[in-house]
Amino acid sequence: MNRRSWAEPFKIKMVEPLRMSTLDEREQAIAEAGFNTFLLRSEDVYIDLLTDSGTSAMSDRQWAGLMVGDEAYAGSANYYHLEAAVHRYYGYKHLIPTHQGRGAEHILSRLMIRPGDVVPGNMYFTTTRAHQELAGARFVDVINDAAHDSLDESPFKGNVDLAKLERLIADVGADRIPYLCLQCCVNMAGGQPVSLANIAATAALCHRHGIKVMLDATRAVENAYFIKLREPGYGDKSIEEILREICSHTDGCTNSAKKDSLVNIGGFLCLNDDGLAEQARNLVVLFEGLHTYGGLAGRDMEAMAIGIGESVQFEHVRARVGQVEYLGRQLAAAGVPIVKPIGGHGVFIDAVRFLPHLSREELPAQALAAALYVDSGVRAMERGTVSSGRDPDTGKNIVPRLELVRLTIPRRVYTQAHMDVTAESVIALHEEPQRVVGLRFTYEPKYLRFFQARFEPVEGGVVLRPSAKAAERGVVTGATGQ
Numbered sequence: 001m002n003r004r005s006w007a008e009p010f011k012i013k014m015v016e017p018l019r020m021s022t023l024d025e026r027e028q029a030i031a032e033a034g035f036n037t038f039l040l041r042s043e044d045v046y047i048d049l050l051t052d053s054g055t056s057a058m059s060d061r062q063w064a065g066l067m068v069g070d071e072a073y074a075g076s077a078n079y080y081h082l083e084a085a086v087h088r089y090y091g092y093k094h095l096i097p098t099h100q101g102r103g104a105e106h107i108l109s110r111l112m113i114r115p116g117d118v119v120p121g122n123m124y125f126t127t128t129r130a131h132q133e134l135a136g137a138r139f140v141d142v143i144n145d146a147a148h149d150s151l152d153e154s155p156f157k158g159n160v161d162l163a164k165l166e167r168l169i170a171d172v173g174a175d176r177i178p179y180l181c182l183q184c185c186v187n188m189a190g191g192q193p194v195s196l197a198n199i200a201a202t203a204a205l206c207h208r209h210g211i212k213v214m215l216d217a218t219r220a221v222e223n224a225y226f227i228k229l230r231e232p233g234y235g236d237k238s239i240e241e242i243l244r245e246i247c248s249h250t251d252g253c254t255n256s257a258k259k260d261s262l263v264n265i266g267g268f269l270c271l272n273d274d275g276l277a278e279q280a281r282n283l284v285v286l287f288e289g290l291h292t293y294g295g296l297a298g299r300d301m302e303a304m305a306i307g308i309g310e311s312v313q314f315e316h317v318r319a320r321v322g323q324v325e326y327l328g329r330q331l332a333a334a335g336v337p338i339v340k341p342i343g344g345h346g347v348f349i350d351a352v353r354f355l356p357h358l359s360r361e362e363l364p365a366q367a368l369a370a371a372l373y374v375d376s377g378v379r380a381m382e383r384g385t386v387s388s389g390r391d392p393d394t395g396k397n398i399v400p401r402l403e404l405v406r407l408t409i410p411r412r413v414y415t416q417a418h419m420d421v422t423a424e425s426v427i428a429l430h431e432e433p434q435r436v437v438g439l440r441f442t443y444e445p446k447y448l449r450f451f452q453a454r455f456e457p458v459e460g461g462v463v464l465r466p467s468a469k470a471a472e473r474g475v476v477t478g479a480t481g482q
């Protein structure tokens with residue numbers, strides 16, 4: 001049958017009940033969490049759009065895979081299944097499993113970076129940059145300018161700006177650049193893809209200067225889908241073929257299998273170079289575990305091997321990205337300022353345009369995420385000033401051009417009706433933005449501060465003022481369930 005619209009290529013066999021909460025309960029919960037959605041208890045959340053990391057629903061085949069976990073310390077059969085899957089779909093020579101993406105980033109950074117080095121990338125990612133800095137490098141953003149503009153509708157806003165990269169190489173010298181970190185479906189830019197033409201050109205430039213290219217393959221499958229849709233010449237290729245072609249330009253990858261690969265825990269490092277792989281295997285035993293399990297149980301590796309195979313199925317990616325688009329289109333139609341084009345894994349709200357009455361110091365994205373939770377129990381995440389952290393040299397807040405709230409859609413978890421409820425809540429706040437009160441830090445951790453920071457409303461009291469309009473209409477906001 002030839003369908004015109006997407007639909008989930010699965011049906012639901014088991015359900016997990018959700019707990020509803022009252023407005024009073026949510027006000028109390030967010031205050032106790034220091035107005036940081038990361039510090040909420042998930043029990044207090046109705047629709048959890050904090051992240052798509054490790055939150056996917058596994059298939060019946062993956063659950064069956066857990067039962068054939070070979071829990072041997074060394075040489076587990078599941079390791080070899082995973083190796084075969086990674087080899088087939090990603091194509092790299094050596095596989096080193098890790099407990100999740102940052103485990104691979106840690107090992108790669110330690111392995112390749114010398115203090116004083118520079119690592120360019122198409123926009124930073126939080127854990128990736130933190131590990132580069134921990135190893136003594138400075139991260140330099142070489143993404144094209146369109147990525148920083150939420151209104152620019154270019155199809156490949158994740159692309160590397162080759163002129164910026166060339167200038168950097170001339171400035172610091174190729175010998176101070178151990179590798180370029182190439183991200184797919186660039187998270188902090190709103191899930192924006194990179195084109196294959198740009199990947200090829202970036203890799204050619206790097207390789208000409210003897211610089212390696214390391215792929216952050218975390219969202220490479222979803223990136224492959226956008227290439228199929230948008231890049232001339234790729235419409236008839238399979239996701240599998242495009243993914244292989246992306247990887248073929250690079251020298252290795254780090255991957256968080258908690259995203260595209262449809263598992264709740266896991267990751268890996270891949271390298272083509274025999275010598276580097278040997279050194280990485282020496283490091284992995286110190287930090288993760290033996291090189292044939294890397295901090296994972298055999299059953300986890302089995303679920304990952306099966307998940308990778310499922311992740312590259314066209315109907316799966318189409319429904320996954322289709323659901324994200326479904327939410328994004330509702331918001332855009334109501335005039336909510338979102339990053340365009342709609343990204344692969346979530347809808348990113350431009351909090352500066354959403355809350356024009358707040359200054360950047362009042363942390364609009366953090367405030368909007370907290371207010372959204374109070375309104376409806378939907379949990380989102382800040383991707384703005386708080387996530388950007390401080391400049392390691394000056395100690396000053398890095399104020400990125402994009403101040404975003406991310407509504408991240410877990411894979412295969414929520415229904416279209418959940419997307420409707422989410423859209424209703426965002427749209428209601430957008431109709432009365434002045435209800436949202438700004439926030440300031442009360443506690444700021446040194447590393448990856450967005451995870452554990454605490455805040456208070458700048459005026460004291462609530463982050464979301466009561467709505468006279470909603471009370472008038474007799475609307476009880478959000479998921480009250482009572």
Ligand SMILES: *Cc1c(COP(=O)(O)O)cnc(C)c1O
Pocket residue numbers: 053100101102103125127128183187216218219255256257258259266267
């Ligand atoms: C999630 C993510 C990581 C880190 O992976 P973890 O599994 O969370 O440690 C790295 N890069 C990108 C682009 C990610 O989205």
